[in-house]
Structure formats: structure tokens, C-alpha cells
């Protein structure tokens with residue numbers, strides 16, 4: 001059985017380190033100004049160089065997202081940074097625009113082109129068209145079933161990648177003007193305000209002016225466009241058998257906790273499949289899904305992977321994101337008898353917390369006392385500070401804490 005690459009989002013440097021720590025084979029990340037997640041943090045050119053060096057030292061891969069739909073002025077700016085990017089030798093660049101593809105082929109021919117899901121590739125003719133155009137990998141549109149994906153893989157001469165987890169659009173793989181129309185923020189330039197998740201109350205048919213069809217379902221109104229999140233975990237065996245090259249987790253704007261735990265769960269699922277087989281994997285699915293629901297989510301759907309999404313793929317009642325655990329911080333040092341925790345939240349003595357580390361390690365800990373790094377006892381640990389917890393913990397550096 002050939003296990004596909006596990007590809008995780010890296011909104012910034014520390015999320016990249018966490019993704020690799022928890023088992024990602026590769027990350028995708030954005031350059032400031034040029035990716036479709038303009039609010040994700042993203043990397044400067046200097047940070048990008050460091051990130052690629054860091055990843056390659058671990059024998060991991062970095063793909064750069066250059067998938068905005070650019071104006072002529074953007075093309076000029078992009079052209080000016082291409083020599084620098086080219087020299088860094090990233091493992092791929094994710095593009096969506098034919099002009100950018102032409103530019104990169106001309107000015108940076110050593111860069112391996114990955115076609116973004118924004119190109120909506122759904123059929124083998126498109127796959128071979130883009131292959132002939134110099135594209136080495138296609139991130140398939142999300143509107144495909146596992147059978148259709150298998151069929152495309154069997155006919156494709158280039159690598160194919162599929163999304164397995166994360167937020168979904170109600171538009172065709174992100175091609176949407178709802179956000180631009182409602183809030184002036186252009187989803188095609190990385191600024192989506194998620195207007196599809198807002199509350200909509202009435203529907204008017206064009207020919208029946210002033211005649212409103214109520215679509216309200218209860219006092220909360222109705223969220224007619226509000227898709228649940230993609231979760232392909234139960235379909236991992238079928239996706240692995242399809243021969244697809246890469247499995248992608250969405251979420252460059254999501255937290256360190258999301259990146260670490262989601263990567264850990266899918267790595268665990270793939271390891272079970274490889275080492276223990278499908279029956280053991282099926283047994284593990286409920287536990288793995290439980291763990292996925294401990295990080296921010298809107299409920300789960302397999303979307304198009306099992307055919308046309310059914311009515312239960314949407315959350316019509318509310319757009320609330322479930323986030324049952326508060327992220328506490330990251331373990332930055334471990335010694336005999338203590339760990340240092342970089343806090344992202346308040347920590348008080350007496351609280352029960354959970355330490356999470358790669359390999360699906362979960363460790364419940366009752367905090368007896370919180371100390372600063374000079375071992376002075378604190379009333380509580382403040383977000384942003386580094387605190388010491390005494391004890392012999394299994395989790396190590398790079399592990400995460402939550403409560």
C-alpha cells in the first residue's frame with residue numbers, strides 16, 4: 001500500500017513547525033500579498049527562505065501559494081520577487097491563473113507548478129490540458145466523489161492532490177463574489193469574510209417583486225449557505241486506494257491547536273492503515289473523529305466524496321463554530337522533572353489540562369502549581385509568558401497543551 005503525502009497548512013513559522021512535529025510530510029504556506037489567505041499571517045521572503053531550509057533539513061517539503069487571481073499591477077510585483085523565490089528551491093508553487101503559469105514558466109522554469117483548486121479541475125481532459133501546459137500537480141476541485149477521483153488518477157500522468165479536511169465553500173471551490181458583494185472583501189484576493197455563513201431571512205424571485213418567500217426556520221433565522229466542514233477521515237482507505245498523490249488539510253488561518261491535532265489524527269489514521277490494515281482502521285474511526293471534533297469545527301460532512309452532498313451537509317440553524325477545548329500553549333522545553341510551557345491562555349493551579357503530543361499521545365494532568373522560569377510560585381500564568389510545571393510528563397518539546 002502506498003501512503004499518500006500528508007499536506008498541512010502553515011499560516012506562520014510556528015504552525016509549520018507544529019505541522020511537521022505532528023507528522024505532516026509537507027506544508028503549504030503563503031507569501032505576504034500573493035496568497036489566497038491574506039489574513040493568515042503569511043511569510044516574508046526572509047522567513048520563507050528560513051522555512052524552506054528548516055523543512056529540507058527535516059526531509060520535508062514546502063509549497064508556496066501564489067494562487068490569487070492577480071491584476072496587471074500584481075503581476076509586476078510578482079515578477080520582481082521570482083528570482084528570489086526561484087533561488088530558494090521550494091518543492092512547488094500553487095498557482096491558479098494562466099498568466100501566472102506563463103510568467104513562471106518563462107521567468108522561473110525550475111519551479112514546479114501545482115494548479116490550485118481554484119482552477120476547478122473536474123475531468124481528465126482538463127488534467128491533461130494542464131499537464132501539457134507544464135503543471136506537475138493538480139489540486140482537484142472539491143466537487144468530486146472518491147470514484148471520480150480514482151478515475152482521474154488512473155488517467156492522469158501528473159500528480160493529483162485532494163482536500164481531506166477543513167472549511168468548505170458553497171461556491172465552486174472558492175470562486176465566489178458573495179463576500180465582495182456583501183462586505184467589499186474579495187475572496188479571490190484572499191479576503192473572504194465568509195458571508196455564506198451569515199444569517200439570511202427571505203428569498204425573492206425576480207419576477208415576483210415584493211413577494212418574499214420566508215425561509216426562516218426558527219427564531220435564529222436560517223443559514224441556508226452554511227456548509228459543515230469537510231472530514232474525509234472515514235474514507236481514508238478509499239482515498240489511499242485511489243492512488244492520489246497528496247492529502248491536503250485546509251486551514252492556514254486556523255490555530256496551532258487545529259494544525260497540530262488535525263495533522264496528528266490523519267497521520268495516526270494513515271499509520272494504522274499501513275501497519276494494521278483496514279479492519280483496525282475502521283475500529284479506530286470513532287476515536288479519531290472524536291479527536292477531530294475537539295478542535296474548532298462546524299460539524300462534519302464528507303461533502304461530494306460520497307456523491308452529491310445531502311441536506312445534512314449544511315447547518316441551517318446556526319453558524320457557531322464548536323471549539324470545546326481552549327488552547328493553552330506549547331511545550332518549549334522539557335527536562336527531568338519539569339516542562340516549560342509557552343502560554344497562549346491563562347493557567348491556574350488546580351486546573352486539569354491535557355498535554356497532546358505526536359503519535360496520538362494524550363496525557364491528562366492536574367496542575368498542582370504554576371511557576372515562572374526562576375521557580376517562583378505564581379497565582380496564575382498569564383497568556384504570552386513561559387511557565388514551569390513540575391512533573392514527569394510523557395509529552396515533549398513541540399507538544400501542545402489545552403484545557
Ligand code: SF4
Nearest residue numbers: 169176187192195196
Ligand atoms: S463567502 Fe463563503 S462561499 Fe464565498 S468564498 Fe467565502 S467561504 Fe466561500
